[in-house]
Amino acid sequence: xxxxxxxxxxxxxxxxxxxxxxxxxxxxxxxxxxxxxxxxxxxxxxxxxxxxxxxxxxxxxxxxxxxxxxxxxxxxxxxxxxxxxxxxxxxxxxxxxxxxxxxxxxxxxxxxxxxxxxxxxxxxxxxxxxxxxxxxxxxxxxxxxxxxxxxxxxxxxxxxxxxxxxxxxxxxxxxxxxxxxxxxxxxxxxxxxxxxxxxxxxxxxxxxxxxxxxxxxxxxxxxxxxxxxxxxxxxxxxxxxxxxxxxxxxxxxxxxxxxxxxxxxxxxxxxxxxxxxxxxxxxxxxxxxxxxxxxxxxxxxxxxxxxxxxxxxxxxxxxxxxxxxxxxxxxxxxxxxxxxxxxxxxxxxxx
Numbered sequence: 001x002x003x004x005x006x007x008x009x010x011x012x013x014x015x016x017x018x019x020x021x022x023x024x025x026x027x028x029x030x031x032x033x034x035x036x037x038x039x040x041x042x043x044x045x046x047x048x049x050x051x052x053x054x055x056x057x058x059x060x061x062x063x064x065x066x067x068x069x070x071x072x073x074x075x076x077x078x079x080x081x082x083x084x085x086x087x088x089x090x091x092x093x094x095x096x097x098x099x100x101x102x103x104x105x106x107x108x109x110x111x112x113x114x115x116x117x118x119x120x121x122x123x124x125x126x127x128x129x130x131x132x133x134x135x136x137x138x139x140x141x142x143x144x145x146x147x148x149x150x151x152x153x154x155x156x157x158x159x160x161x162x163x164x165x166x167x168x169x170x171x172x173x174x175x176x177x178x179x180x181x182x183x184x185x186x187x188x189x190x191x192x193x194x195x196x197x198x199x200x201x202x203x204x205x206x207x208x209x210x211x212x213x214x215x216x217x218x219x220x221x222x223x224x225x226x227x228x229x230x231x232x233x234x235x236x237x238x239x240x241x242x243x244x245x246x247x248x249x250x251x252x253x254x255x256x257x258x259x260x261x262x263x264x265x266x267x268x269x270x271x272x273x274x275x276x277x278x279x280x281x282x283x284x285x286x287x288x289x290x291x292x293x294x295x296x297x298x299x300x301x302x303x304x305x306x307x308x309x310x311x312x313x314x315x316x317x318x319x320x321x322x323x324x325x326x327x328x329x330x331x332x333x334x335x336x337x338x339x340x341x342x343x344x345x346x347x348x349x350x351x
Contacts (some may be wrong), residue, residue, distance in 0.1 A: 024061040042083035051125035051169045055217045086308035101178035108183045109154040116260040119148035124168030135162030154184045201295040205234030208292045214342035215333045217284025217322040221310035222351035228270035228297035232343035236293035247281040250332035282319040285346045288330035300341035
């Protein structure tokens with residue numbers, strides 16, 4: 001009742017309706033003339049959050065948003081995750097639970113190796129904001145004040161102690177602090193990669209979002225061990241990544257799952273046991289991504305390899321195609337296209 005010509009309209013129920021936390025409900029209104037407000041794709045990949053309220057991402061407990069033509073009825077149809085600008089007026093029962101930082105320790109780091117960890121909190125109303133209240137992070141690391149992510153590449157050896165603060169989104173914000181530390185060790189000596197840490201693809205993220213394994217054929221001039229694998233990560237290349245080392249004929253020598261990845265840039269995983277390889281023998285290093293968006297540059301291996309002695313990424317056609325891929329479940333990659341560099345690398349220690 002008492003609507004204005006345009007803008008937000010509100011009606012209050014005769015008796016407020018109790019709802020339970022973390023339970024999905026549907027709010028709707030019926031119009032006899034159409035001309036409803038709308039914006040497409042609002043809920044396609046994320047919800048709309050104003051804690052303690054959350055309009056849900058499409059597909060979470062059903063489609064969002066919803067409609068039904070005709071007489072007033074429960075809306076079940078959906079189209080393009082459209083926001084129809086329907087809202088609720090909510091009053092919580094009592095105060096939110098106390099805010100607590102649940103992260104009590106952080107992994108160690110290594111100079112020159114990518115570092116990633118994320119601070120966690122509970123209680124209060126999310127989202128939380130993060131800050132440093134005392135001390136300082138190791139050189140090369142930074143704190144994302146929105147996500148609580150600690151990331152970067154350490155530059156200095158030592159033990160670094162600091163205190164972080166979390167702040168919630170209550171109308172009267174709560175804060176909590178936690179003392180933490182990160183130990184940073186020195187970089188290992190005598191370790192080689194095909195590409196330097198400063199190398200960046202021309203195309204860091206392909207538009208292809210298929211599940212795929214991409215790899216590179218390589219050799220070493222000397223005997224040694226493969227300590228682990230690396231790959232360059234662009235935007236959208238999320239999900240689980242598994243690194244694999246193969247003989248040139250497809251025998252799997254080692255496998256490991258990448259952890260503590262950064263949002264983008266070079267990622268590294270070390271094998272539980274380094275794998276011995278022989279000089280002047282061809283191997284294949286690959287990784288599997290569940291979201292595609294791999295890095296690529298065409299024609300890199302068409303007429304020459306990439307040499308960083310003692311390592312060599314091979315010219316296309318030398319002991320097989322380079323580089324290689326396979327769609328679907330993780331498997332030895334045998335397909336090839338335009339001698340593409342998929343920015344897969346090895347971490348090698350000579351004997």
